[in-house]
Amino acid sequence: MAHEVRAVVARKKGAPVSVETIVVPDPGPGEALVKVEACGVCHTDLHYREGGINDEFPFLLGHEAAGRVEAVGEGVTGIEPGDFVILNWRAVCGQCRACSKGKPWYCFATHNATQPMTLLDGTPLSPALGIGAFAEKTLVAAGQCTKVDPAAPAAAAGLLGCGVMAGFGAAVNTGAVGRGDTVAVIGCGGVGMAAVAGARLAGASKVIAVDIDQRKLDRAMTMGATHTVDGAKGNVVEAVRELTGGFGADVVVEAVGRPETYQQAFYARDLAGTVVLVGVPTPEMKVELPLLDVFGRGGALKSSWYGDCLPSRDFPALIDLYLGGRFDLDAFVTETIGLGDVEEAFEKMHGGDVLRSVVVL
Known part of the structure; x- marks a missing residue:
């Protein structure tokens, strides 16, 4: 069953983003459907909107996120519905020459979900960094989900998904x-x-x-x-x-x-x-x-590259440091906002007024 959810879409280069209804499919083999709880507004999202990454519009923006696994596809192990996860954009393959050498943080064949998320008219969306998390739900490769301690608030935890970890x-x-x-x-x-x-x-x-x-x-x-x-x-x-x-x-x-x-x-x-x-x-x-x-x-x-991180190793460790009072993730959260406030957050970013605006769903 497909899911119709609200999401932030960039349709044209340099044009303001819009909140639209998109279609997210159920997970197929090796995929996971995640209910997004929070997603940071990163400069990379602005680069996508301005055409600085590529011209594969329309983009589904957002990638610095945490949430709950809602469903998993065939063959998925290690995560299950209900797990609190941080999303990452470098799901390692485990088979390339970097992974074979015991250096998976350099993986040369990272992967994403294979099924497209779409606009209501069927137009495929290009999810930012293979995630697309300015959305109530998103579809990712299961390897892009890293299970962490659910005691951490999503607004802080999600920032490990990109900028803080980098x-x-x-x-x-x-x-x-x-x-x-x-x-x-x-x-x-x-x-x-x-x-x-x-x-x-x-x-x-x-x-x-x-x-x-x-x-x-x-x-x-x-x-x-x-x-x-x-x-x-x-x-x-x-x-x-x-x-x-x-x-x-x-x-x-x-x-x-x-x-x-x-x-x-x-x-x-x-x-x-x-x-x-x-x-x-x-x-x-x-x-x-x-x-x-x-x-x-x-x-x-x-x-x-991405702080040369291995999400399965580094995300849980940093969350433990945070929960132990040794790494202040909360200090990176300048403000919490809604899906409709992303364009304004981009303007604040230009002015250097925020460290991170975080969309909370």
Whole structure:
């Protein structure tokens, strides 16, 4: 039986989104139907609306979500109706060369549900990141559901589905921040703020937050930063070096995705230090660095895919840290809104007025 539910749809590039009735099928083999309880408004959703991902309109937006499994298809194991789950957009295959090497967080063949969700007239929808969770119900691959402790409120838990996990994992998984390390995070939006919190939780002795918005820098101090640098008022590289004994940081997380901030990250790290790129650049962007500097400074230049997370490992662990009072997911929730407020949330995002708006259903 198909399900008619309300959802947020982007029909045309740059046009305001609309709340419409869509059709969600019952789960087929390997699929799960999830009743969405909350979904964060992420920059990626705005990129979809603006045609920055691809032009496969209409899009069913939303992907940073948590909810309850309502039904599962044939062959599904590990989850069952009633389970509280966080949705993820990298359901690992278990068979590709990355998975076979024991590195499933690099899976090269992640998958989504195969049945389409549609408009009432039968037009197929393109779900954001294979999820589409600005909806009362959504259809996903069962592997996109990670069961976690239901004591966690959905508005906070769902943020692990994208931005918070990407930032936390960039510092902890990709950057391998350890006790006593010095860390700089360039860009303090939702992803960067999670990197700040993750670095501090991992035991970094100094966590330097870098941004050009004083409001974000002030907020970073409440999330674990020990120092801040206003990039609009001085030389970022010099400031980070001054705060690290003249050497530079052991790990620099670039959470903006621009050539100029990547160059800052490259030169703000210590010799043999690590740069982690988690900010997403646009296709035309290029970075130029003297090859001799790349060689001479040593260390590692890494990209972080989804915080190099393994949802089955990382989501439950972070929820346990949250419930134990060690990782404040609530601090990322600036406001809770309804399905009809997503367009306004995009405007607030442009102005830097929110860390996360979260749709609560």
